Amino acid sequence: MKKPSLLLEMAARRQTPVLLIVSLWVLFRGHNHPGGGFIGGLLAAGGLGFYSLTYGPKATRRYMRIDPIRLIGIGCLTALGAGLMGWLGGLPFLTGIWTDLPLIGKVGTPLLFDIGVYLTVIGAAVSMLHAFEEA
Amino acid sequence: MNPHLVLPLIIPLATAMILFVTGRRGNRAAVIGLIGFAGLFGAGVSLLIRVASSGIMATGPGNWSAPYGITLVADNLSALMVAITGLMGLMVFIYSLYGEMRGNDDGGFYALFHVLLMGVCGAFLAGDIFNLYVWFEVMLIASFVLLARGRSRLEMIASVKYVVMNLVSSGIFLIGIGLLYAKVGSLNMADIAVKLSESEADARLVLSTGMLFLVAFGIKAAVFPLYFWLPSSYHAPPLAVSAIFSALLTKVGVYSLIRTFTLIFNQDQAFSSRLLLVIAGLTMVMGGLGAIAQTDIRRILSFHIISQIGYMIMGLALMTPLGIAGAMLHMVHNIIVKTNLFLISGIIAHHGRGAYRIEQLGGLYRHKPLLALLFLVPAFSLAGFPPLSGFFTKYLLIQAGLETRSWLISGIALAVAMLTLVSMTKIWNHAFWKRAPETFEPMKTPVRLWLPAATLASLSVSIGLAAEPIFEFGRQTAGQLLEPEGYIEAVLGGR
Helix, strand or coil, rough: CCCCCCHHHHHHHHHHHHHHHHHHHHHHCCEEEEEEECHHHHHHHHHHHHHHHCCCCCHHHHHHCCCCHHHHHHHHHHHHHHHHHHHCCCCCCCCCCCCCCCEEEEEEHHHHHHHHHHHHHHHHHHHHHHHHHHC | CCCHCCHHHHHHHHHHHHHHCCCCCHHHHHHHHHHHHHHHHHHHHHHHHHHHHHHCCEEEECCCCCCCCCCCEEEEHHHHHHHHHHHHHHHHHHHHHHCCCCCCCCHHHHHHHHHHHHHHHHHHHEEEEHHHHHHHHHHHHHHHHHHCCCHHHHHHHHHHHHHHHHHHHHHHHHHHHHHHHHHCCCCCCHHHHHHHHHCCCCCCHHHHHHHHHHHHHHHHHHCCCCCCCCCCCCCCCHHHHHHHHHHHHHHHHHHHHHHHHHHHHCCHHHHHHHHHHHHHHHHHHHHHHHHHHHHHHHHHHHHHHHHHHHHHHHHHHHCCCHHHHHHHHHHHHHHHHHHHHHHHHHHHHCCCCCEHHHHHCCCCCHHHHHHHHHHHHHHHHHHHHCCCHHHHHHHHHHHHHHHHCHHHHHHHHHHHHHHHHHHHHHHHHHHHHCCCCCCCCCCCCCCHHHHHHHHHHHHHHHHHHCCHHHHHHHHHHHHHHHHCCCHHHHHHHHC
């Protein structure tokens, strides 16, 4: 592939990590504020998409260290696991379970579910983008 | 918390996702997929046993009770359909392990197959009309990809027709849901039924929304005059995909029609019944005539799907216990027999070096007598010969028609059975009786191809032989559907 412009190269290398961190922040604030797994995942995918436009899909997969399609599976299984936790505790499937942790505060299975959504969205969006780039 | 209602959704999802993580092709993926379908079948059967013994079950995931949360409900009809879905998944999957699915697979087939069946099971279990829409979408997206996977010209043309029609149908469905929600203020089907029976609203006003649902589900179920997308798309994909599509997708449409028109839109029965009868009659005739004109085995079978859908709609239209029982049992019979015929057409094409056009085939009766026998069972069953399953379900439907003095529809049902027989004879004459083409070389049928077909054929025979208990179950189901108090009680009872 053609060597990208220097500006784009420098921007992508710095901007992608920033977007990934912002996406994590959006993911975690999502419980009581605007945000959450879906929008966080899209932001992260935006960052990775930028990287992929600059350096190409192969380099992006190296950067991510995991096949995006595999990430879809991991994300869905995480969300499914979050749903099953309440179920194993004798409550209906997908019921949220909460616990108080020192320092962090209240955490529960909805957060785990959101993390699953986050991973699934990243995996799906990045693999769609790669399908276009590699076509 | 009862797991029976949720497992038919969790098992295929988990299997598909495990396939995404561990790799989507090769022997390991096939084994994981097989375990998944065996699990789904087991879950479906256990659900059916539970529902048959202890009545309608409902659960609200997330501990949100109806009508606020989404509800999953299983009555006899849903449970039976889930069980049969699991069985079809297992059979078609075993079939797909041979040949065409492995050779040119880019890896998505096994996982998508599970996602498709999750959507189908979800649609059968949904107790919430919007949730039903969501499951339709799950099912459709998986089926779009399965249909277009091969990327050949034929498959692309077929997919465009299929996608466009189904998107139109989804759009109409969504508009219908919006209007219904505006009138009633609820999405839970049981709650809608209660609110409509209490309200003073004009029945015609409610039924006008019902007609949107009729069109939306009618497209999915391929009834007259909205069936044209089906024969122009079902013959294109690999055979295992055609088989599972023909087994389940149109039946989800029929199921939704039965569910909504018995539970929600039951105010002006005289009108909807008359309309449905006309649709049923025309669907049967057009499907039957269409089949006779075709020469590709898969297209003949596709038109038969349409004519058989007509019978199911006829049972629904009659709205008597016998009619509804007949419609449901005919649906079950048709799923089994139609899938079986598709699988057998794959075996025929296997011996004909991939040819599906009947003029290129021949000599199978002489060289493959057992295959000929295997073909005769579902072919006669579809046409309605005793003692096979098709005789029994058509008998119920026609009996129901005669009891309500609907002479015309009963006559059409009988005549279309003859049409079915004519087009089955056509396949028989060409593929089996005609002299074999010069290039024909006899070869063995792999066990993975004939085992599922033989299992389904024996199932069709045993349904015909065990008609009494199955009919009893059908009558019980019809009771549940025609007097929906039990369903409403099960969903809203905890309030």
